[in-house]
Amino acid sequence: MADREVDHLLIGGGVASAYCASELRRRGAEGSILLAGREPEPPYDRPPLSKEYLRGAASREDGFVHPRGWYEENEVELLTGTSVVSLDPGERTAKLQGGEQVRFGTALLATGAMVNILRVDGAQLDGIHYLRAFGNADSIRDDTADAEHVVCVGGGYIGAEVAASMIEMGRRCTIVEIEPVILSRVFGAEVGAGFQRLLRDRGVEFASGETVAAFEGDERVGTVLTESGLAIDCDAVVVGAGVRPDTMLAGRAGIEVDDGILCDAALRSSAPGIFAAGDCCSYESELHGRRVRFEHWDVALHQGRHAARGMLGEPAPYRVVPYFFSDLSDWASVEYLGGAAEWDEVLWRGDRDAGSYSAWYLASDRLVAALSVGRSEDLLPARRLIESGEPVGDRRAAIADPDAALDPLV
Ligand SMILES: Cc1cc2nc3c(=O)[nH]c(=O)nc-3n(C[C@H](O)[C@H](O)[C@H](O)COP(=O)(O)OP(=O)(O)OC[C@H]3O[C@@H](n4cnc5c(N)ncnc54)[C@H](O)[C@@H]3O)c2cc1C
Structure with a gap:
């Protein structure tokens, strides 16, 4: 009952x-x-x-x-x-x-x-944080208030954003990342390398191609050990190792x-x-x-x-093009449309050196994803082209020319 x-x-x-x-x-x-x-x-x-x-x-x-x-x-x-x-x-x-x-x-x-928890030796030590809820953010802020060096485990967007915040807050910060380049799994190595450069220029340090083997310390974490044998001393750790539904x-x-x-x-x-x-x-x-x-x-x-x-009794297919944003402090505003598992061509629009560009990811001549760094205006035509599913064909020239209007793209 x-x-x-x-x-x-x-x-x-x-x-x-x-x-x-x-x-x-x-x-x-x-x-x-x-x-x-x-x-x-x-x-x-x-x-x-x-x-x-x-x-x-x-x-x-x-x-x-x-x-x-x-x-x-x-x-x-x-x-x-x-x-x-x-x-x-x-x-x-x-x-x-x-x-x-x-x-x-x-x-x-x-x-x-739910966040993925690292199951390695020393994982239970104080000073190792995960980030999903208000309380986690409060703990990280309090616990790193006097920290000199913070290690972010994971070079996904959470790790990159936390690292940017740590630098803004006056801490030294190192990202430990399995891949050679951060954010490369979703955006590709070239785009990822650009973000890595940007973060490095602002003071973030990197241990790339490294997997965490263990945490060490007396009660509180003091060292991150990697499988290749690096020992990174730190005062606190923030783990961004992905989530599972x-x-x-x-x-x-x-x-x-x-x-x-x-x-x-x-x-x-x-x-x-x-x-x-x-x-x-x-x-x-x-x-x-x-x-x-x-x-x-x-x-x-x-x-x-x-x-x-x-x-309410009106089911219909969900067809909204997925959209994601990420801010690396106020250094870069990243937006990403679509969700490409694979692509075979990337078109560039804008000035990559100046950090204002869009990347258009194509698979078999169809647009499957688009990324903007400071060029939000490119995303509406990109969205229309993804939705249409039409071949990109000779639209390539307009996409790659930052002075060409994209309005009549579709
Ligand atoms: C630190 C951080 C930064 C992020 N930044 C970005 C960003 O810049 N851009 C972006 O696009 N996305 C970002 N995201 C991701 C985005 O926040 C998530 O995609 C979004 O929160 C998903 O919302 P949701 O409602 O599906 O689930 P959630 O936000 O996870 O909410 C689900 C809630 O349900 C509760 N719950 C679970 N089971 C039960 C139960 N049985 N009974 C009652 N309650 C239950 C959970 O405790 C939780 O409170 C970020 C996420 C995090 C953690």
């Missing part, structure tokens, strides 16, 4: 749930909405955690998706500090932390992602999961009436012609909104 009933249950207190709630109301949903999130705060944006919030230049409230009062004003019941501990898709019931049983009409799984609740409920909660093109999970969105959602993308999952703020926002359509 359920203790009570809601029309729409939103599981997870992140961006995807918050935008699903507002879209349900914007589309005129009159039914009850319950949003349950494990963290103590209302849904908030995580991007500032490695940037302005870490540097102490933004407050928690600045990051809230909706102001605190929004939920009451819009009759969205917000339960913070509350996990959904089990789900019965057949009965359409969920059990909340504390034992309450809720029957729902439709549900959204927006449980996000949080599929625990869905998996336990018998919903199909793999690297994410498996959804169709309309973000419907294998359980009728239950949708997924954001970092936990792996969907059949018509745009990409394959199953994809993203860990982008903008994707969580758009998928949350899109799932609301489906929850």
